[in-house]
Amino acid sequence: MVWTTIAVALAAFVLAIGIIATSVLNLARKRSAFVVTQRWRSIFEGESLPDSVPLIRRSQVATVLHVWNDCYVAGARPQLVRAARAVNFEALALDLVRRRREDERLIGLFALGTMRSPAVVPVAIKLAAGGPALLELVAYRALALVDEGMVLPFVQKIAENDEWNVAKVEFVCVELGARKLSRALNHVVTNASGAQLERLRPFLRFCLPQSTKA
Amino acid sequence: MTPFAVHRIDNPTAALIVLIVEVLLFSYFLVVNAVYLGTALVAFVRLPRLVRLLRADPLRDLTPASLPGVSVLVPAYNEERHILRTVESLLNQDYPNFEVIVVDDGSTDATVDVLIERYGLALSSEIHPIAIPAVPVRATYRSSSERRFRILVKDNGGKGDALNAGINVAGNRLIFACDGDSVYTKDALKKMVEPFVDDSKTVGVGSSIGVSNDCLLDYDPIVRKRLSKNWLVRFQVLDYLNAFLSSRVGWARCNALTIVSGASGLWRKDVLIEAGGFRTDTKWEDLEMTIRVHHMLRKKRRAYRIRYTPFSICWTDVPDRVTSLWNQRVGWHRHVSECMSLHRRLLFSRYAGVVGWVMLPYLMLAEWLSPLVVLFGLLFGLVAAYFGFLGYFSQVVLFALVLALGVLTSCCALLLDELTFDTYPLPDALRLLLCTFFVVLGFRPLVTLANLAGFWRWATRAPIGGHRDIVGPGSPPYDPLRS
Numbered sequence: 181m182v183w184t185t186i187a188v189a190l191a192a193f194v195l196a197i198g199i200i201a202t203s204v205l206n207l208a209r210k211r212s213a214f215v216v217t218q219r220w221r222s223i224f225e226g227e228s229l230p231d232s233v234p235l236i237r238r239s240q241v242a243t244v245l246h247v248w249n250d251c252y253v254a255g256a257r258p259q260l261v262r263a264a265r266a267v268n269f270e271a272l273a274l275d276l277v278r279r280r281r282e283d284e285r286l287i288g289l290f291a292l293g294t295m296r297s298p299a300v301v302p303v304a305i306k307l308a309a310g311g312p313a314l315l316e317l318v319a320y321r322a323l324a325l326v327d328e329g330m331v332l333p334f335v336q337k338i339a340e341n342d343e344w345n346v347a348k349v350e351f352v353c354v355e356l357g358a359r360k361l362s363r364a365l366n367h368v369v370t371n372a373s374g375a376q377l378e379r380l381r382p383f384l385r386f387c388l389p390q391s392t393k394a
Numbered sequence: 395m396t397p398f399a400v401h402r403i404d405n406p407t408a409a410l411i412v413l414i415v416e417v418l419l420f421s422y423f424l425v426v427n428a429v430y431l432g433t434a435l436v437a438f439v440r441l442p443r444l445v446r447l448l449r450a451d452p453l454r455d456l457t458p459a460s461l462p463g464v465s466v467l468v469p470a471y472n473e474e475r476h477i478l479r480t481v482e483s484l485l486n487q488d489y490p491n492f493e494v495i496v497v498d499d500g501s502t503d504a505t506v507d508v509l510i511e512r513y514g515l516a517l518s519s520e521i522h523p524i525a526i527p528a529v530p531v532r533a534t535y536r537s538s539s540e541r542r543f544r545i546l547v548k549d550n551g552g553k554g555d556a557l558n559a560g561i562n563v564a565g566n567r568l569i570f571a572c573d574g575d576s577v578y579t580k581d582a583l584k585k586m587v588e589p590f591v592d593d594s595k596t597v598g599v600g601s602s603i604g605v606s607n608d609c610l611l612d613y614d615p616i617v618r619k620r621l622s623k624n625w626l627v628r629f630q631v632l633d634y635l636n637a638f639l640s641s642r643v644g645w646a647r648c649n650a651l652t653i654v655s656g657a658s659g660l661w662r663k664d665v666l667i668e669a670g671g672f673r674t675d676t677k678w679e680d681l682e683m684t685i686r687v688h689h690m691l692r693k694k695r696r697a698y699r700i701r702y703t704p705f706s707i708c709w710t711d712v713p714d715r716v717t718s719l720w721n722q723r724v725g726w727h728r729h730v731s732e733c734m735s736l737h738r739r740l741l742f743s744r745y746a747g748v749v750g751w752v753m754l755p756y757l758m759l760a761e762w763l764s765p766l767v768v769l770f771g772l773l774f775g776l777v778a779a780y781f782g783f784l785g786y787f788s789q790v791v792l793f794a795l796v797l798a799l800g801v802l803t804s805c806c807a808l809l810l811d812e813l814t815f816d817t818y819p820l821p822d823a824l825r826l827l828l829c830t831f832f833v834v835l836g837f838r839p840l841v842t843l844a845n846l847a848g849f850w851r852w853a854t855r856a857p858i859g860g861h862r863d864i865v866g867p868g869s870p871p872y873d874p875l876r877s
Contacts (some may be wrong), residue, residue, distance in 0.1 A: 181791050187797040195805035204814040205821040210816075242450075249452035276859055282443060283450035290452050313592070314451055345592050347458040382460060 216243045224251040224260055225324055233267055241272045242284050245291045252294050270297050277303045293322030299325060313343040321352045328360055335364040338383065339376035346382050353386050361386040411781055419771050426760045429797050433644025434806045441643050441704055442813040457584060461591065463491040463566030464583055468572035469556035471499040474508050477574050481509065484572065489583040493542045495529045497560045502549030508546055513537040518544070526671030528558040552673035554679035555654065561666055569666060572870065573657040573710065582707035589701035591619060597665045597688060600654035602638040602762035604706035604817065609716060615665045619820035627717060628829045630712040635807035639704065646702035650753035654700060658708035659778040678729040682873035685733050688749045689740045720844050727848025734762045766844035779860070800834030
């Protein structure tokens with residue numbers, strides 16, 4: 181029992197050190213993230229790009245692309261594409277996608293999809309095959325945005341799984357547009373079971389009238 | 395040295411009895427702590443990853459109009475000090491389709507008056523259907539400026555009865571049960587509804603609850619989170635982190651969430667009605683409803699999930715005086731006892747699955763019986779000391795082990811918070827770290843005594859107490875023991 185007590189006390193001590201270390205790291209990370217976020221948000225939301233953009237360190241890539249993604253979802257799009265070209269975001273996002281942490285992969289994958297970068301395809305195929313539902317959805321989004329041929333598998337996946345958030349799928353559908361979605365939707369709806377039809381119901385408004393008739 | 399306290403006993407029978415008792419006590423101690431550390435381990439593996447992923451999601455803030463409607467029910471009894479703050483935070487939700495219904499449960503203070511004055515409410519003649527029997531509603535007030543808000547005024551019947559009255563008038567298929575003295579973050583409804591949208595089998599969602607004593611509140615997100623100077627509050631901060639981060643995440647992972655808290659619980663209305671509504675004859679209603687839904691749906695062999703969102707969307711003041719903490723914990727333990735008694739047939743039944751075979755036995759051992767085991771252990775120690783059976787060195791080591799395990803469990807919760815939500819800044823985290831020692835020495839013994847008192851009140855069928863004494867004429871809810 182003495183050794184058990186000593187082991188438990190040591191474990192508690194290690195955790196206590198862990199708490200202090202994590203707390204200090206959190207503080208430093210928060211400060212750094214705040215500065216980077218403010219700087220890049222003003223660039224992305226500005227009318228024009230400044231003459232020189234700040235250098236992005238490896239530890240800042242995820243934060244910068246996170247801000248870029250947020251600005252894209254909020255609707256500030258033309259400036260974003262210009263900024264992406266100027267800073268070569270494609271290479272940065274590819275670096276993120278190859279990292280181990282899922283949150284970094286998600287940020288990189290979303291950005292690459294938005295940029296319609298063909299380089300995303302091999303990684304996206306791998307991530308679309310399994311993993312957290314959110315990562316899977318973003319991988320399918322990237323594939324469908326890059327390659328029109330992947331819209332059909334995307335719609336089939338919507339019909340088959342009930343783990344994707346409807347609101348997020350709807351956002352991707354709007355991005356793809358009715359023209360790309362309509363044929364795939366019709367194809368899947370024709371062969372769908374009752375439960376699959378139920379899952380597709382919220383997206384049927386993306387069917388164009390002429391293809392629906394067909 | 396043996397792992398136990400046996401020192402020297404000449405009588406072999408007495409030695410055997412002492413050894414058996416000590417093995418049982420030590421096994422109990424090991425099992426309870428091992429299960430706790432197991433759930434904490436699940437949380438360590440899962441939670442930081444999940445939270446980072448959700449934060450990185452660029453689509454996290456989407457609020458489409460197609461989200462399901464929610465009826466927010468706020469039972470209120472003598473809440474004139476807090477009710478405005480609560481209602482403001484609820485009406486301020488970033489959610490497209492919801493209504494807020496305050497059910498005044500026969501308050502004797504100015505709860506209704508402050509709301510009438512603030513929102514310019516006027517009497518409204520409405521006829522409500524009765525899906526669940528409850529004390530009749532005497533009056534309904536509506537606001538012309540804030541159409542999503544109304545008040546039901548009824549005679550006192552307890553929190554469960556007030557919720558039942560609210561369910562009867564609720565116009566949406568999801569019910570968010572709240573407390574009249576808590577505040578809710580702006581994204582509370584969105585975070586709670588997300589599991590329903592993600593998984594159609596979801597019937598209920600619980601959330602984490604933050605301690606708001608001494609925080610700066612401004613209806614919408616907590617303006618500044620800071621640790622109270624009151625040590626009793628600090629102990630409860632650790633207690634809440636333990637319960638909400640380390641424990642519930644692990645249980646929810648295997649669909650065995652013990653409790654959807656009464657302060658922030660989202661339920662499907664049809665499931666609540668099918669279950670017969672909240673009980674009005676128990677001290678509290680949240681634990682019982684959660685176990686009842688598990689019991690009912692497992693017995694009917696229906697696929698379902700009770701989910702848990704680890705985000706603190708609800709912030710509440712915890713007791714800052716020993717007497718109020720004592721009363722709260724006595725009530726909680728009484729409710730645990732009531733639930734164990736009401737749902738005893740779920741234990742180890744064929745259909746019960748992980749709920750009946752793991753979660754309830756753990757609840758029984760680690761919560762319900764724990765004060766009795768502690769009492770028995772103390773008495774046993776005293777008797778053994780009297781007869782000279784105790785090895786005092788062993789006792790010191792045992793005490794050190796209890797202390798170290800207590801610190802370890804608190805540190806687990808604190809580290810989890812640092813790795814995920816980083817609720818408290820560095821100085822506060824250090825203060826909480828210091829508290830981990832005194833939790834074992836001061837707070838837990840106090841809570842154990844309160845639990846013992848709660849057990850006693852349940853065993854002696856003492857009156858429920860407070861405003862819950864007056865029980866309405868509600869019909870008995872779904873009783874798994876009878877059906």
